[in-house]
Amino acid sequence: MSAPLLFVREHRTALVTGAVLVVFALAPLLGAGLYTIVVLTSVLAYALLAMSMNLVAGNTGLLTLCHAAYAGVGAYGSLLVAREVTHNGVIQLLVAVGAGAGVAALTGWIAVRASKTYFLMLSLAIGELLHILAVQWSSVTKGDNGLSAGAPIELVPGSPVALAGYVYWVALLVFVVFAGLVLLVVRSPFGSALQGIRDNEARMRGLGYPTSQYKYAVWIFSGGVAGAAGWIVTAQLPRFIAPSQMSFHIAGLMLLAVVIGGLGSMWGSCVAAAFIVLMTDVVSQDLGGQGPLLLGCVFVIAVYALPRGLAGIGRRQKRRGAAGGASSAAAGDQPTGEHDESDEKVTA
Secondary structure (H helix, E strand, O other): OOHHHHHHHHOHHHHHHHHHHHHHHHHHHHOOOHHHHHHHHHHHHHHHHHHHHHHHHOOOOOOOOOHHHHHHHHHHHHHHHHHHOOOEHHHHHHHHHHHHHHHHHHHHHHHOOOOHHHHHHHHHHHHHHHHHHHHHOHHHHOHHHOEEOOOOOEEEOOEEOOOHHHHHHHHHHHHHHHHHHHHHHHOOHHHHHHHHHHHHHHHHHHOOOOHHHHHHHHHHHHHHHHHHHHHHHOOOOOOEEOHHHHOHHHHHHHHHHHHHHOOOOHHHHHHHHHHHHHHHHHHHHHOOOOHHHHHHHHHHHHHHHOOOOOHHHHHHHHHHHHHHHHHHHHHHHOOOOOOOHHHHHHHO
16 A cells, blocks of 8 residues: 555544534635524534533543533623623633533532433433523523623624624634644543543552542533533624523433444544534424434434444444455465464474
């Protein structure tokens, strides 16, 4: 195999990711309309939310149903700052990240002490409590009516970023930064320890790892990433958030995206999250509101056809390629049935 083909084969995931990001960046220049830009912004938001969930579900083994609520907390925090303090988008983003991480810190110290089904149910309870709080704390959140910032973000004081294309590029930059941070954590020694906790927590504890502290730390970090996703949700005008976006419905869809994409696969989660957004925001309108029914059918088929998610397809291809290479190497070692005398001596 030639060197260029070998390079492409070894780095195909990075190359495909780079190509997709380039296409996303060029979308406003390729004639994408306002509606398309808004949908793509939603894709970025929910893809980042799915990555934050996969960090704890796929890499740490903690299936969660409350990260949609953390994203909602981040969104509410950024909009409240926009209404009462400043229109600066960077400050609003930092508040969203801090709010998501802070609420995750307050609730996570209880959650990470549970495991398996108990953890899943506890995360569901946390998410629903935050959802109910958003509904009933109407003096701050405006209840079911939702909260709006009423003004676009500003990167330079006095210069609002009102055009949807420019806001989209800012949201894309935020997505790339936080997605890169997630990948750095996954590929770090800390991420390797998280995978060890997922596979065998008792053994990791026996090796001296403070597993509860590791889970608590990644829980807080993922809450901050979810808060950044909440900021992206409210980036486009009219910059609106409602309690329904913190509900179990959104959390369940995102967990399904993580499972269908493949536990531990960040690109798989992004693809599945994008598919969900397109089905609910685009296809559903063309089907007379029957998009959720079609989405449910697709999920059922995917569970049976792809038990390891979309990432399982790539893993099977890698195994086949490795098996083919091994068989070719074995055939090349003994093309005529002859064998080396040194091997014979070792056997003897």
